[in-house]
Amino acid sequence: MHSTIAFRGLTAALAATVFLAVADAQQAGGRGNQPARDAQTQQVAGTAMILGQVVTGDSGTPVRRAQVNLTGQELRGQRTTMTDDEGRFVFTLLPAGRYNVNTSKAGYVNIAYGAKAPGRAGTPIQLADGQKLEAKAISLPRGGVVTGIVLDEHGEPAPGTPVRAMREVIRTGEKRLESAGNDTTDDRGMYRVYGLRPGKYIVYAQPRNQGSGALQVSIANEIEAAVQQMTQMLGGGGGAGGRGTQLGDLIGQMGGGRGQQALEQLQQQLNPEGQPTAAYAPVFYPGSTSPSSAATVEIVAGQERFGVDFQLQLTQTAQVGGVVAGPDGVTPTGIQITLVPKDTLPGLPGGTMTARAGQDGRFTFRNVIPGQYSVVARGQVRVVDPATPEQEVPAVGARGGGRGGGRGQGGPAPQILWAMADVAVDGTDQSGVSLQLQTGMTISGRVAFDGVGAPPSDLTRLRVNLVTVGAPAVDFGSIPAASVDASGRFTLQGVPPGRYSLRGTGQGGGAGAAATPQGTAVNWQLASAMAGGRDSLDFPLVVGPGTKITDAVVTFADKSTELTGTLQDATGAATSDYSIIVFPSDKQYWQPQSRRIVSVRPGTDGRFTTRNLPPGSYMIVAVTDVEPGEWFDPGFLEQLAAAAMRVSLSEGEKKTQNLRLANGGM
Numbered sequence: 001m002h003s004t005i006a007f008r009g010l011t012a013a014l015a016a017t018v019f020l021a022v023a024d025a026q027q028a029g030g031r032g033n034q035p036a037r038d039a040q041t042q043q044v045a046g047t048a049m050i051l052g053q054v055v056t057g058d059s060g061t062p063v064r065r066a067q068v069n070l071t072g073q074e075l076r077g078q079r080t081t082m083t084d085d086e087g088r089f090v091f092t093l094l095p096a097g098r099y100n101v102n103t104s105k106a107g108y109v110n111i112a113y114g115a116k117a118p119g120r121a122g123t124p125i126q127l128a129d130g131q132k133l134e135a136k137a138i139s140l141p142r143g144g145v146v147t148g149i150v151l152d153e154h155g156e157p158a159p160g161t162p163v164r165a166m167r168e169v170i171r172t173g174e175k176r177l178e179s180a181g182n183d184t185t186d187d188r189g190m191y192r193v194y195g196l197r198p199g200k201y202i203v204y205a206q207p208r209n210q211g212s213g214a215l216q217v218s219i220a221n222e223i224e225a226a227v228q229q230m231t232q233m234l235g236g237g238g239g240a241g242g243r244g245t246q247l248g249d250l251i252g253q254m255g256g257g258r259g260q261q262a263l264e265q266l267q268q269q270l271n272p273e274g275q276p277t278a279a280y281a282p283v284f285y286p287g288s289t290s291p292s293s294a295a296t297v298e299i300v301a302g303q304e305r306f307g308v309d310f311q312l313q314l315t316q317t318a319q320v321g322g323v324v325a326g327p328d329g330v331t332p333t334g335i336q337i338t339l340v341p342k343d344t345l346p347g348l349p350g351g352t353m354t355a356r357a358g359q360d361g362r363f364t365f366r367n368v369i370p371g372q373y374s375v376v377a378r379g380q381v382r383v384v385d386p387a388t389p390e391q392e393v394p395a396v397g398a399r400g401g402g403r404g405g406g407r408g409q410g411g412p413a414p415q416i417l418w419a420m421a422d423v424a425v426d427g428t429d430q431s432g433v434s435l436q437l438q439t440g441m442t443i444s445g446r447v448a449f450d451g452v453g454a455p456p457s458d459l460t461r462l463r464v465n466l467v468t469v470g471a472p473a474v475d476f477g478s479i480p481a482a483s484v485d486a487s488g489r490f491t492l493q494g495v496p497p498g499r500y501s502l503r504g505t506g507q508g509g510g511a512g513a514a515a516t517p518q519g520t521a522v523n524w525q526l527a528s529a530m531a532g533g534r535d536s537l538d539f540p541l542v543v544g545p546g547t548k549i550t551d552a553v554v555t556f557a558d559k560s561t562e563l564t565g566t567l568q569d570a571t572g573a574a575t576s577d578y579s580i581i582v583f584p585s586d587k588q589y590w591q592p593q594s595r596r597i598v599s600v601r602p603g604t605d606g607r608f609t610t611r612n613l614p615p616g617s618y619m620i621v622a623v624t625d626v627e628p629g630e631w632f633d634p635g636f637l638e639q640l641a642a643a644a645m646r647v648s649l650s651e652g653e654k655k656t657q658n659l660r661l662a663n664g665g666m
Contacts, residue, residue: 051134072099098124108140119197121579142302144195147190159188162205166348174346200297203285282350285308292344332437339365418437441548447488464490466492502554525560567606567659574607576604592632
């Protein structure tokens with residue numbers, strides 16, 4: 001089917017700030033004024049070439065020794081070259097095909113060819129045999145900078161303190177933090193994080209005493225004794241007091257392993273009975289130890305933001321301990337206990353502590369700073385599973401990733417035990433946390449095949465697994481995949497609480513090879529995963545205590561959809577300066593990570609293609625600019641719907657839908 005639609009306007013404000021990871025360029029020697037050529041691995045030789053130039057985003061002057069990467073399905077891996085003194089580059093001997101170009105250099109922000117801004121999708125380059133394509137100049141933006149001073153609790157510079165900048169990003173429709181850069185303070189307590197893309201950042205200082213190497217000293221009168229002990233270990237001789245030596249200075253003189261060993265010895269000597277102790281807590285700009293109270297620092301292109309300063313805070317810490325018991329009153333060996341902060345931000349690293357329960361089930365966390373926490377226990381026991389798979393196989397089917405697990409080859413299947421409790425820490429030691437392990441929930445069902453081809457002959461080579469949807473409040477780890485028996489049935493045991501999607505796995509990236517009556521090959525792909533009356537590929541399956549599902553159905557189909565077309569300007573000529581967004585007409589499917597929502601960038605020939613959308617009614621629209629992942633935001637989709645056209649896809653349909661821009665754009 002072929003059709004063309006003309007768009008006359010778009011009311012949505014599409015300009016958005018970019019937040020994606022910064023990758024510094026590797027630098028290499030130049031080659032005079034000759035355009036730099038790519039370093040080629042062994043490739044299939046072609047006759048096409050791409051020529052281009054990299055210039056600065058502010059002044060348009062050439063950027064020398066910038067790294068340019070070329071990727072494409074026709075290449076093995078990627079090709080890399082460096083620009084010459086005039087910012088020029090060339091890729092030669094290319095076979096016909098579709099290619100992507102990315103550019104980067106230290107101090108600048110990497111950008112894709114044709115992208116509206118850093119982090120946006122670029123424009124694929126379509127090459128024909130023998131074509132010589134002179135690409136548009138690539139504008140490489142200068143990176144932003146955030147800088148400031150870190151002081152200790154006495155107002156003195158705090159050298160050697162790590163500082164991190166975390167960028168706010170949208171990933172599959174959900175906001176989270178992503179590391180953008182870091183630095184360590186110098187002798188003046190100063191830091192400088194550079195190469196930042198425009199966007200909003202959380203900036204924080206995390207003293208080296210955080211975590212397993214916590215600097216823990218007794219309060220008040222014990223500090224002087226600690227300094228003297230440390231001085232003797234360093235072989236300095238004499239008392240510390242006469243030199244005015246500070247404990248932090250001494251720690252900085254020691255190697256990591258030696259310093260940690262000395263600190264542990266001091267902790268035992270100075271605090272054998274668990275007296276009140278202290279540690280530096282992470283400090284978030286402008287000065288809070290609570291991540292949720294952090295203020296964002298906004299950076300525009302090339303800006304140097306001064307005065308992002310911190311003062312470290314010495315906080316009274318505590319020990320948190322308790323006991324964990326198994327379902328039968330006996331604690332299995334190898335139980336892992338995790339202390340998870342509840343006051344955190346998605347993607348923020350650190351803060352989590354782990355411990356192992358002893359044979360008596362007791363566990364202890366030391367140096368815990370004040371806050372709200374969840375104490376989580378996780379372990380495994382072995383149960384008999386009649387199925388004995390030959391090998392583990394990769395996950396396939398619907399788009400999206402996640403964790404999954406497997407039993408390996410043969411043997412009893414592991415079943416997860418879990419327990420969880422909340423605890424508030426205020427600097428006072430606690431030893432009464434009680435964790436009662438319980439078996440996880442059970443999900444069972446069958447696999448089904450919908451198509452003209454014969455189902456795979458050996459269903460026991462199939463697996464069914466659970467994928468966690470979104471960022472879990474508590475991570476219980478991977479869940480072992482379930483084997484499918486000869487009749488097509490499966491059982492997932494020991495499932496901890498969470499939000500999941502059922503997925504099917506099989507040999508060779510599909511659900512198994514089969515053939516139609518005419519002898520043609522069949523490629524079975526995951527089509528639906530019904531559980532609890534809903535398709536878990538579209539709506540998360542919520543598992544809580546007591547959940548038991550016995551009628552799950554994981555269905556594979558041998559037909560897949562394809563939607564393709566060409567984006568044209570008002571004159572009918574192909575254009576590529578837009579992103580194509582396809583989303584369902586039914587708003588109930590406007591979910592984070594939805595398999596029914598896609599964004600695709602047309603190539604230089606204006607052509608776009610998206611495959612494997614489930615059958616249904618959709619809207620399609622071209623937009624001038626969009627932040628990565630923004631297409632999962634229901635509010636954004638609501639704005640797009642007014643200017644979008646409807647298109648339907650039936651099972652296995654291949655449809656061509658051209659788009660034409662009216663009045664020169666949107």
